[in-house]
Protein backbone atom coordinates (compact mmCIF):
# COMPACT_ATOMS: atom_id res chain seq x y z
CA UNK A 1 0.00 0.00 0.00
CA UNK A 2 1.50 3.31 -1.07
CA UNK A 3 1.25 6.21 1.33
CA UNK A 4 -1.01 9.13 0.51
CA UNK A 5 0.36 12.48 -0.61
CA UNK A 6 -1.38 15.69 0.49
CA UNK A 7 -2.39 16.38 -3.11
CA UNK A 8 -4.33 13.11 -3.26
CA UNK A 9 -7.11 14.86 -1.34
CA UNK A 10 -9.09 18.01 -2.10
CA UNK A 11 -7.75 21.02 -0.25
CA UNK A 12 -10.14 23.31 1.59
CA UNK A 13 -10.10 25.72 -1.39
CA UNK A 14 -10.75 22.84 -3.78
CA UNK A 15 -13.68 21.69 -1.67
CA UNK A 16 -15.10 25.22 -1.89
CA UNK A 17 -14.61 25.23 -5.66
CA UNK A 18 -16.30 21.84 -6.07
CA UNK A 19 -19.30 23.04 -4.07
CA UNK A 20 -19.51 26.24 -6.13
CA UNK A 21 -19.41 24.17 -9.31
CA UNK A 22 -22.24 21.90 -8.13
CA UNK A 23 -24.29 24.92 -7.16
CA UNK A 24 -23.78 26.49 -10.58
CA UNK A 25 -24.62 23.27 -12.43
CA UNK A 26 -27.72 22.52 -10.30
CA UNK A 27 -29.17 25.80 -9.03
CA UNK A 28 -32.55 24.16 -8.50
CA UNK A 29 -31.05 21.48 -6.23
CA UNK A 30 -28.01 22.96 -4.48
CA UNK A 31 -27.58 26.07 -2.38
CA UNK A 32 -24.62 26.79 -0.14
CA UNK A 33 -24.41 29.32 2.64
CA UNK A 34 -21.70 30.55 4.97
CA UNK A 35 -22.74 29.71 8.54
CA UNK A 36 -19.80 31.37 10.28
CA UNK A 37 -16.04 31.66 10.44
CA UNK A 38 -13.38 29.41 11.86
CA UNK A 39 -10.97 30.64 14.51
CA UNK A 40 -8.53 31.79 11.81
CA UNK A 41 -11.34 33.39 9.83
CA UNK A 42 -12.09 30.83 7.14
CA UNK A 43 -15.67 30.38 6.03
CA UNK A 44 -17.55 27.39 7.39
CA UNK A 45 -20.30 26.58 4.94
CA UNK A 46 -23.35 24.39 4.77
CA UNK A 47 -24.67 23.03 1.49
CA UNK A 48 -28.37 22.37 1.18
CA UNK A 49 -29.49 19.75 -1.35
CA UNK A 50 -33.19 19.27 -2.06
CA UNK A 51 -35.78 19.75 -4.77
CA UNK A 52 -36.99 23.38 -4.65
CA UNK A 53 -33.85 24.12 -2.70
CA UNK A 54 -34.60 27.82 -2.27
CA UNK A 55 -37.82 27.11 -0.37
CA UNK A 56 -37.84 25.90 3.23
CA UNK A 57 -40.39 23.16 2.69
CA UNK A 58 -41.89 21.19 5.56
CA UNK A 59 -39.71 18.13 4.97
CA UNK A 60 -37.49 16.15 7.35
CA UNK A 61 -33.97 17.53 7.31
CA UNK A 62 -30.85 15.38 7.48
CA UNK A 63 -27.42 16.70 8.45
CA UNK A 64 -24.03 15.32 7.46
CA UNK A 65 -20.97 16.80 9.18
CA UNK A 66 -17.43 16.10 8.04
CA UNK A 67 -13.85 16.78 9.04
CA UNK A 68 -14.27 17.74 12.71
CA UNK A 69 -10.85 16.16 12.98
CA UNK A 70 -8.23 17.83 10.81
CA UNK A 71 -6.38 14.79 9.45
CA UNK A 72 -9.50 12.82 8.53
CA UNK A 73 -9.40 14.05 4.93
CA UNK A 74 -11.36 11.12 3.54
CA UNK A 75 -14.42 12.54 5.29
CA UNK A 76 -14.36 15.76 3.25
CA UNK A 77 -14.20 13.54 0.16
CA UNK A 78 -17.30 11.80 1.50
CA UNK A 79 -19.18 15.12 1.45
CA UNK A 80 -18.19 15.74 -2.16
CA UNK A 81 -19.20 12.20 -3.08
CA UNK A 82 -22.66 12.61 -1.54
CA UNK A 83 -23.09 15.99 -3.23
CA UNK A 84 -22.06 14.52 -6.59
CA UNK A 85 -24.22 11.44 -6.24
CA UNK A 86 -27.37 13.28 -5.17
CA UNK A 87 -27.06 15.92 -7.89
CA UNK A 88 -26.13 13.57 -10.73
CA UNK A 89 -28.77 10.93 -9.88
CA UNK A 90 -31.70 13.28 -9.29
CA UNK A 91 -34.23 12.74 -12.04
CA UNK A 92 -32.48 9.53 -13.11
CA UNK A 93 -32.39 7.23 -10.10
CA UNK A 94 -35.88 6.73 -8.65
CA UNK A 95 -34.73 6.40 -5.02
CA UNK A 96 -32.55 9.52 -5.08
CA UNK A 97 -35.30 11.46 -6.83
CA UNK A 98 -37.93 10.46 -4.29
CA UNK A 99 -35.64 11.27 -1.37
CA UNK A 100 -34.67 14.71 -2.66
CA UNK A 101 -38.37 15.39 -3.33
CA UNK A 102 -39.20 14.62 0.30
CA UNK A 103 -36.11 15.48 2.37
CA UNK A 104 -33.77 18.44 2.82
CA UNK A 105 -30.12 17.48 3.09
CA UNK A 106 -27.46 19.63 4.75
CA UNK A 107 -23.79 18.90 4.16
CA UNK A 108 -21.06 20.62 6.15
CA UNK A 109 -17.97 19.39 4.24
CA UNK A 110 -15.43 20.80 6.68
CA UNK A 111 -16.26 21.64 10.29
CA UNK A 112 -12.55 22.29 10.92
CA UNK A 113 -11.07 24.15 7.93
CA UNK A 114 -8.13 25.60 9.91
CA UNK A 115 -7.08 22.14 11.00
CA UNK A 116 -7.48 20.76 7.50
CA UNK A 117 -5.34 23.47 5.94
CA UNK A 118 -2.69 23.09 8.66
CA UNK A 119 -2.57 19.33 8.22
CA UNK A 120 -2.49 19.27 4.44
CA UNK A 121 -0.84 22.37 3.06
CA UNK A 122 2.71 22.56 4.41
CA UNK A 123 4.06 20.00 1.93
CA UNK A 124 3.58 16.98 4.18
CA UNK A 125 0.82 15.73 6.42
CA UNK A 126 1.08 16.88 10.06
CA UNK A 127 -0.98 14.20 11.88
CA UNK A 128 -3.10 17.04 13.31
CA UNK A 129 -6.45 16.32 14.97
CA UNK A 130 -7.71 19.42 16.78
CA UNK A 131 -8.64 22.89 15.58
CA UNK A 132 -5.99 25.66 15.55
CA UNK A 133 -7.30 27.86 18.32
CA UNK A 134 -4.71 29.24 20.74
CA UNK A 135 -5.10 28.28 24.40
CA UNK A 136 -4.75 31.01 27.01
CA UNK A 137 -1.75 30.49 29.27
CA UNK A 138 -0.37 27.65 27.18
CA UNK A 139 1.83 27.33 24.14
CA UNK A 140 -0.20 24.27 23.06
CA UNK A 141 -2.62 24.91 20.24
CA UNK A 142 -6.05 23.50 19.63
CA UNK A 143 -9.25 22.03 21.00
CA UNK A 144 -10.61 18.61 20.11
CA UNK A 145 -13.91 19.78 18.67
CA UNK A 146 -15.44 16.37 19.31
CA UNK A 147 -14.96 16.83 23.06
CA UNK A 148 -16.29 20.39 23.10
CA UNK A 149 -20.06 19.90 22.66
CA UNK A 150 -22.39 21.13 25.36
CA UNK A 151 -23.79 17.95 26.84
CA UNK A 152 -22.13 16.32 29.85
CA UNK A 153 -19.00 18.23 28.83
CA UNK A 154 -15.94 16.84 30.59
CA UNK A 155 -18.11 14.66 32.79
CA UNK A 156 -16.64 11.24 32.64
CA UNK A 157 -12.97 10.88 31.88
CA UNK A 158 -13.65 10.81 28.14
CA UNK A 159 -11.58 13.90 27.31
CA UNK A 160 -8.45 15.73 28.42
CA UNK A 161 -8.29 18.85 30.57
CA UNK A 162 -4.78 19.71 29.35
CA UNK A 163 -4.36 22.08 26.40
CA UNK A 164 -1.58 19.86 25.10
CA UNK A 165 -3.79 16.77 25.10
CA UNK A 166 -5.01 15.26 21.84
CA UNK A 167 -8.54 15.18 23.26
CA UNK A 168 -8.43 18.60 24.97
CA UNK A 169 -12.03 19.53 25.68
CA UNK A 170 -11.50 23.31 25.58
CA UNK A 171 -12.01 25.89 28.31
CA UNK A 172 -15.77 25.34 28.38
CA UNK A 173 -18.61 23.83 26.35
CA UNK A 174 -18.63 25.36 22.84
CA UNK A 175 -15.43 27.29 23.56
CA UNK A 176 -14.23 26.02 20.21
CA UNK A 177 -15.08 28.61 17.57
CA UNK A 178 -16.15 25.97 15.08
CA UNK A 179 -18.19 23.97 17.60
CA UNK A 180 -20.20 27.08 18.33
CA UNK A 181 -20.73 27.90 14.65
CA UNK A 182 -22.10 24.44 13.91
CA UNK A 183 -24.14 24.27 17.14
CA UNK A 184 -25.70 27.65 16.31
CA UNK A 185 -26.51 26.40 12.83
CA UNK A 186 -28.23 23.31 14.24
CA UNK A 187 -30.17 25.37 16.80
CA UNK A 188 -31.16 27.63 13.92
CA UNK A 189 -33.00 24.73 12.32
CA UNK A 190 -35.60 24.86 15.10
CA UNK A 191 -38.69 26.22 13.35
CA UNK A 192 -41.87 26.94 15.35
CA UNK A 193 -40.32 25.18 18.32
CA UNK A 194 -39.50 22.03 16.37
CA UNK A 195 -36.05 20.85 15.37
CA UNK A 196 -36.28 20.16 11.63
CA UNK A 197 -33.18 17.98 11.55
CA UNK A 198 -34.19 14.45 12.48
CA UNK A 199 -31.09 12.45 11.57
CA UNK A 200 -27.35 13.03 11.34
CA UNK A 201 -24.08 11.35 10.54
CA UNK A 202 -20.76 12.81 11.70
CA UNK A 203 -18.06 11.34 9.47
CA UNK A 204 -14.67 10.37 10.90
CA UNK A 205 -11.84 8.00 10.11
CA UNK A 206 -10.84 5.34 10.78
CA UNK A 207 -11.96 1.82 11.93
CA UNK A 208 -15.08 1.06 9.81
CA UNK A 209 -17.67 1.53 12.53
CA UNK A 210 -21.22 2.81 12.88
CA UNK A 211 -21.62 4.34 16.34
CA UNK A 212 -24.55 5.78 18.29
CA UNK A 213 -25.15 7.49 21.69
CA UNK A 214 -24.40 7.68 24.42
CA UNK A 215 -20.64 7.95 24.35
CA UNK A 216 -20.29 9.27 27.89
CA UNK A 217 -21.73 6.20 29.60
CA UNK A 218 -21.70 2.45 29.10
CA UNK A 219 -25.41 2.36 29.97
CA UNK A 220 -27.64 1.59 27.01
CA UNK A 221 -30.31 3.98 28.21
CA UNK A 222 -29.96 7.25 30.09
CA UNK A 223 -31.44 10.71 30.57
CA UNK A 224 -33.57 11.37 27.49
CA UNK A 225 -32.64 8.03 25.93
CA UNK A 226 -35.37 5.46 26.50
CA UNK A 227 -35.44 1.80 25.60
CA UNK A 228 -37.42 2.62 22.46
CA UNK A 229 -34.86 5.28 21.50
CA UNK A 230 -32.02 2.81 22.05
CA UNK A 231 -33.85 0.18 19.98
CA UNK A 232 -34.29 2.65 17.12
CA UNK A 233 -30.61 3.69 17.25
CA UNK A 234 -29.50 0.08 17.20
CA UNK A 235 -31.90 -0.98 14.43
CA UNK A 236 -31.07 1.96 12.17
CA UNK A 237 -27.34 1.75 12.91
CA UNK A 238 -27.35 -1.96 12.18
CA UNK A 239 -29.35 -1.47 8.97
CA UNK A 240 -26.81 1.07 7.74
CA UNK A 241 -23.88 -1.15 8.74
CA UNK A 242 -25.36 -4.03 6.74
CA UNK A 243 -24.96 -1.91 3.61
CA UNK A 244 -21.30 -0.93 4.09
CA UNK A 245 -19.86 -3.80 6.10
CA UNK A 246 -18.91 -1.60 9.05
CA UNK A 247 -19.28 -2.83 12.63
CA UNK A 248 -22.32 -1.36 14.44
CA UNK A 249 -22.07 -0.58 18.16
CA UNK A 250 -22.86 1.94 20.87
CA UNK A 251 -20.11 4.63 20.96
CA UNK A 252 -18.97 3.81 24.47
CA UNK A 253 -18.30 0.20 23.43
CA UNK A 254 -15.36 1.70 21.51
CA UNK A 255 -14.33 3.97 24.36
CA UNK A 256 -15.90 6.61 26.57
CA UNK A 257 -16.01 10.12 25.21
CA UNK A 258 -17.65 13.16 26.75
CA UNK A 259 -18.57 16.32 24.89
CA UNK A 260 -19.00 14.39 21.64
CA UNK A 261 -21.32 15.67 18.94
CA UNK A 262 -23.68 12.67 18.94
CA UNK A 263 -24.53 12.93 22.63
CA UNK A 264 -25.31 16.63 22.27
CA UNK A 265 -27.30 16.22 19.06
CA UNK A 266 -29.47 13.55 20.63
CA UNK A 267 -29.83 14.81 24.22
CA UNK A 268 -30.09 18.51 23.43
CA UNK A 269 -31.73 18.49 19.99
CA UNK A 270 -33.49 15.12 19.66
CA UNK A 271 -31.58 14.20 16.50
CA UNK A 272 -30.85 10.56 15.64
CA UNK A 273 -27.13 11.17 15.47
CA UNK A 274 -24.50 8.64 14.38
CA UNK A 275 -20.75 8.60 13.91
CA UNK A 276 -19.30 6.75 10.95
CA UNK A 277 -15.66 5.79 11.23
CA UNK A 278 -14.68 5.25 7.60
CA UNK A 279 -11.92 3.23 5.94
CA UNK A 280 -9.49 1.74 6.74
CA UNK A 281 -10.17 -0.85 9.41
CA UNK A 282 -6.60 -0.62 10.66
CA UNK A 283 -3.38 1.34 10.58
CA UNK A 284 -1.88 -1.23 8.20
CA UNK A 285 -4.05 0.11 5.38
CA UNK A 286 -2.96 3.69 5.79
CA UNK A 287 -4.59 4.86 9.01
CA UNK A 288 -5.65 8.48 8.58
CA UNK A 289 -3.86 8.73 5.23
CA UNK A 290 -4.91 5.94 2.90
CA UNK A 291 -3.71 6.34 -0.69
CA UNK A 292 -5.89 8.48 -2.94
CA UNK A 293 -6.85 5.59 -5.18
CA UNK A 294 -9.21 4.26 -2.48
CA UNK A 295 -11.28 7.46 -2.32
CA UNK A 296 -13.87 6.50 -4.95
CA UNK A 297 -14.38 3.02 -3.56
CA UNK A 298 -14.51 4.06 0.09
CA UNK A 299 -16.87 6.99 -0.38
CA UNK A 300 -19.30 5.17 -2.72
CA UNK A 301 -19.26 2.33 -0.19
CA UNK A 302 -21.49 4.56 1.95
CA UNK A 303 -24.03 5.32 -0.77
CA UNK A 304 -26.69 2.93 0.53
CA UNK A 305 -26.10 3.86 4.17
CA UNK A 306 -26.65 7.53 3.38
CA UNK A 307 -29.82 6.76 1.43
CA UNK A 308 -31.01 4.48 4.25
CA UNK A 309 -30.66 7.31 6.77
CA UNK A 310 -32.53 9.65 4.43
CA UNK A 311 -35.32 7.12 3.98
CA UNK A 312 -35.86 6.76 7.75
CA UNK A 313 -35.66 10.50 8.40
CA UNK A 314 -39.45 10.73 8.69
CA UNK A 315 -39.46 8.24 11.60
CA UNK A 316 -36.35 6.47 12.83
CA UNK A 317 -38.43 4.28 15.13
CA UNK A 318 -39.80 2.53 12.06
CA UNK A 319 -36.38 0.88 11.67
CA UNK A 320 -37.09 -0.98 14.92
CA UNK A 321 -40.71 -1.76 14.03
CA UNK A 322 -41.88 0.93 16.45
CA UNK A 323 -43.93 3.97 15.58
CA UNK A 324 -42.45 6.61 17.88
Ligand code: 0X9
Pocket residue numbers: 069072146204205206211214215216251252254255256257260275277
Ligand atom coordinates in the same frame (compact mmCIF):
# COMPACT_ATOMS: atom_id res chain seq x y z
O1 0X9 B 1 -12.68 9.91 19.39
C1 0X9 B 1 -13.44 10.39 18.54
O2 0X9 B 1 -13.82 11.56 18.56
C2 0X9 B 1 -13.94 9.49 17.40
N1 0X9 B 1 -12.87 8.66 16.91
S1 0X9 B 1 -11.62 9.34 16.06
O3 0X9 B 1 -10.61 8.30 15.87
N2 0X9 B 1 -12.13 9.76 14.62
O4 0X9 B 1 -11.14 10.47 16.77
C3 0X9 B 1 -15.03 8.57 17.94
C4 0X9 B 1 -16.16 9.26 18.58
C5 0X9 B 1 -17.26 8.29 18.91
N3 0X9 B 1 -17.67 8.34 20.27
C6 0X9 B 1 -17.21 7.45 21.22
N4 0X9 B 1 -16.39 6.50 20.93
N5 0X9 B 1 -17.67 7.55 22.46
Ligand code: CA
Pocket residue numbers: 050051052053055057059100101102103104
Ligand atom coordinates in the same frame (compact mmCIF):
# COMPACT_ATOMS: atom_id res chain seq x y z
CA1 CA C 1 -37.36 20.50 -0.76
Ligand code: ZN
Pocket residue numbers: 068069072203204205
Ligand atom coordinates in the same frame (compact mmCIF):
# COMPACT_ATOMS: atom_id res chain seq x y z
ZN1 ZN D 1 -12.32 11.72 14.16
